[in-house]
Amino acid sequence: MIYAGSVHRPRLLILYAAYGDGHLQAARAILDALESCGGEGVLVDLLAESHPILYQMTKRFYMHSYKYMPHVYGWVYNRTRPMKHNSLFGGWLHSFGRDTIRRIVALERPDAVIHTFPTFALPSLQHTGRPVLTGAVVTDFDLHCRWVHPRIDRYYVATPDMRKELISLGISESRIVVSGIPLKRGFRNVVPDPRIRARHGLDPVRPLVLIMAGAYGMLEGVPQMLEGLLAHPDTAVALVCGRNEALADSVRTRFAGACAEGRLRVFGYVDHVHELMSVSSCVVTKPGGITLAEALAAGIPICTLRPVPGQERNNALYLESKGAAFVARNKDQLIAEILKLVHDPVRLKNRKKAVAELQTKNAAETIVLDILSRLPIIKGARFGL
Structure with missing residues (x-):
């Protein structure tokens, strides 16, 4: 038409x-x-x-x-x-x-x-x-x-x-x-492409965890998440800090070694989230409706930590009830779930199947x-x- x-x-x-x-x-x-x-x-x-x-x-x-x-x-x-x-x-x-x-x-x-x-x-x-x-x-x-x-x-x-x-x-x-x-x-047809990792300076081999701190970088406990995930040398992380430049600067300083190794890549506000999601094993995010819908469109499982009461908590609990998300009570539980998910092909496949059932194009x-x-x-x- x-x-x-x-x-x-x-x-x-x-x-x-x-x-x-x-x-x-x-x-x-x-x-x-x-x-x-x-x-x-x-x-x-x-x-x-x-x-x-x-x-x-x-x-x-x-x-x-x-x-x-x-x-x-x-x-x-x-x-x-x-x-x-x-x-x-x-x-x-x-x-x-x-x-x-x-x-x-x-x-x-x-x-x-x-x-x-x-x-x-x-x-x-x-x-x-x-x-x-x-x-x-x-x-x-x-x-x-x-x-x-x-x-x-x-x-x-x-x-x-x-x-x-x-x-x-x-x-x-x-x-x-x-x-x-x-x-x-960009989310109309999300297709994984190995060249995306090279284009954005991402680790070419390791399972990639995408952490979305939100448009204003207000996600709770980002440094602690990074500490837990980067303690495992077989895991890579991409962190999107949104407009929170202070968070981006502090992370680059605190985790300079991981950044130099290529296991951690820190972004500010980006327009290519669909590309980052397409090459990630899972996303950690505040459960706002748009970001959750983006993750579903990209076909990746969602993890969230103690979502704020209101629509975000209800969003997260709904997707968890469908098997597409995991709602963690504390940082240790979150990190353990992420590591089990990205390093267990069967677990990851089942979670992605639940995500696919919720997709709308x-x-x-x-x-x-x-x-x-x-x-x-x-x-x-x-x-x-």
Whole structure:
């Protein structure tokens, strides 16, 4: 379905929020797939546009509570998980950005609006008249009811289990697509290639453990993990520190010998995660939805250490229940599991089989094609606010 030669190019408004990188990455993946189909799109951080001061305050609170008060964050997440869209709290959350989205829709005149973050100011404005087609892309393996709104036309979810959960909450099955989580172009076809190791200065022979410290390098206990793994001379490690330059510098200094031997390679923020994953035996990571989906797309098992309460812990426990992940209670348990996994071919094969059963291909393209296939129903009408 290519629209490049059409008189009217399909136009999508894609709304996200930059609490972490995941929602923005999903939005960019959808935009890339849309442009490949001849459409055009606009990315908007609705909260940043509508309430910049409040946005900065809540973003700072999110980062600090996540790092220093994880149990507070987890309590709030779990306490609000079953909330209704029309509850006092739910209605208040969805009220942010109403005036801004009204102006943006009038200016951009999109054919559809896609949300990769559950701020549903537009659906809360829609009347019984002709609305813009709306979609919600759930970017986790756990469903918080903030994502559930009766005026969302299409739900795009990671798993059949989430589809069942939405149905149990009253969402029609016909409105739900098990698309997977949209990922950047490099994950469309992840193929291991020995040349990748040489290109990135990785050990050419030893089993490779990939440690992802997160976009802001907040993964707990990275030096201790490295000590335990590098104590075994038959193991190599690639560490991605994200934007945490201090972590990268301290690791290079502390483990200079392993770096010189080629058993440890330290990266900052990278755009070639798909290549690193393709040549790794497993990944150690914070269990954010995007990173987990990337690991599944790459076909590698996942290990995580004491995930933060909230969606990340629930993500990890879900994948562990499917055999695709291991959730460690402490660093010693984590290191022991990693070493058993990467040096036991049968164990590794079984874990990869569980990973493969959860894979979804081309999520961004699935989402875009589903949205575009529904645009003729609109018949050129627009949303009059």
